Amino acid sequence: MTRHISLKSAITEALDQEMARDPKLLIFGQDTAGGVDAGGETDTWGGVLGVTRGLYTRHGDRVIDAPPTEMAYVGAAVGAALSGFPVVAEVPFIDFMGVCFDQLLSQAAKMRYMFGGTAEIPLVVRTMVGAGINGAAQHSQMLTAMFTHIPGLKVVCPSTPHDAKGLMIEAIRDRGPVIFCEPKYLYETTGPVAEAPYAIPFGQAHLAREGRDVSIVTYGPMVPRALEAATRLAETGIETEVIDLRTLSPLDIATVLKSVQKTGRLVAADEAHPRCNMATDIVARVTGQCFTSLKSAPQMVSAPHTPVPFSPVLEKAYIPGAEQIMAAVTRTMS
């Protein structure tokens, strides 16, 4: 059965179904069980925006509140995963990764390689990314590219409820560490989601819209902005193709190349800062691998090279939107 549910609920459903499937799966993070033993109602929070609410009631002590010490509990998640207990750990905002970065950068990401291929680390680190809720500089960053840079980590960032559920289930079943980036701006976006569990394989981009003139390659919170741009451009007779990467590592470059070979034009968009992000990566790869298919210079759309401002007016100016994508498409057509 397929219902329309929110992206946030789709993640909750994936966690719930996987907890039921695997009796060793653990979930922990700050307020994950949320309010247990506090004297009032039980299971009131479920993480800072409520993604894990209800899981403690259904799965008990495998849903564990951790102290607000990211280094210790993310490291404990790595250690428990290494010891045969798959873990979904929550770092509320990707901005907080600075506190526990070593455990992902130099421990989880390195173990399989530096231990000669013997280590399995069935770990998912859930974290919220992106601007748009007036979270200011320390609760709004889009640091996906930083994790994509690191060998030994997989990086996921869904844009739809359907993908969020299928990619989360795939992430939990994966035997290596996965950084699962949740665009909080899209948490309440609804869409069709099958009730039965399903997994979406990593490394398969989604063709969100077909078009003949320009390829827009993006992911996460930029996907609905790209689709809006595509709709408005269609009214002017420009047909754009929108590719949602879904997983940043592994990367489905084949789908991107195929699209650019068809359209001859590329716009790569990322809500991250402009240097060394997914857009620069895509443009570099496309120009290196199908330069002769290009009819014009590829264009990039990114946020400015500044922290995310608090002022709602400045934040709106900061976030790259449909207007910037449309302008970039127009540049490729001129």
Added chain:
Amino acid sequence: MNHTGKTDISHDTLLSAYRRMKTIRAFENRLHEDFKAGIVPGFTHLYAGQEAVAVGICSHLTDQDQIASTHRGHGHCIAKGVDVMAMMKEIHGRQGGICKGKGGSMHIADLSKGMLGANGILGAGAPLACGAALADKLEGKGHVAVVFGGDGGVNEGAVLESMNLASVWKLPLMFVVENNGYAQSTPQHRTTSVSSYEDRARGFGMPAVTVDGLDFFAVYRAAGELIARMRAGGGPVLLECRTVRFYGHFEGDTQRYRPAGDVKNAWEERDCLRRFARTSGLSPAELEAVDRDVEQLVDASVQEALKAPHPALNELHDGVYVSY
């Protein structure tokens, strides 16, 4: 805690402990020479002098008990039963190394032996050991975890956070502070706000014991009691072992920062192995037989390591899930 006498320890346990301590010493002494001779790549941190700590503790552990180690990890590996031949090959970066030559001295791990890895990042083993201990607790079979750290490294936030986490979650995890007096070149009183790490443990509601880390029997008995307490569900503990580092922080460290005569005094007067030999009750013939075996083993490990082929170049890309 005052421990004397040895009548409660079996002859086999004593022989096995001596063999492991002596293996560590011979392994490290050989690496010291071979590093000086320029035949060992990279850099290495030697455990010589601290043998009674690793062996005194690991003598109580099985392969199902897990340890997390440090940059000075060879001793922990040998004490936990990791294969010496494969370790030497690893340190030489060769095929047949315990990590296929891709880890090296600072990343030796053998998950089948419950050895979760030496670690190039100070304090980083503590959170990992929390996770191992959480797995032990959930499995409910009485297994425990041990994390080793130095007097400098245990000041890392990762360790302090882990002490809190282990206490809050009541994990079967022992924090071992190997206090050899120096964080690289910096003396302990300049890195640590308390003179006894028992004070640290108290701040986290954790029982703690301090022992003479040069006395195998003191370490063995204290660790035995603490580990038994953990196996029975008593939660985390801390064991500070006051010990001595024979060699420099890394090979090539001239240790001029140590007081005149300190290193010589350590070798001559503060040698845990000599003290063990004097007090263990094992006969000179038994000790000499172990010494001969161990020298042969270490020598053979170097010969084998130098003969072993280098890793195949296509192994460069293995083990990262995704290649580009």
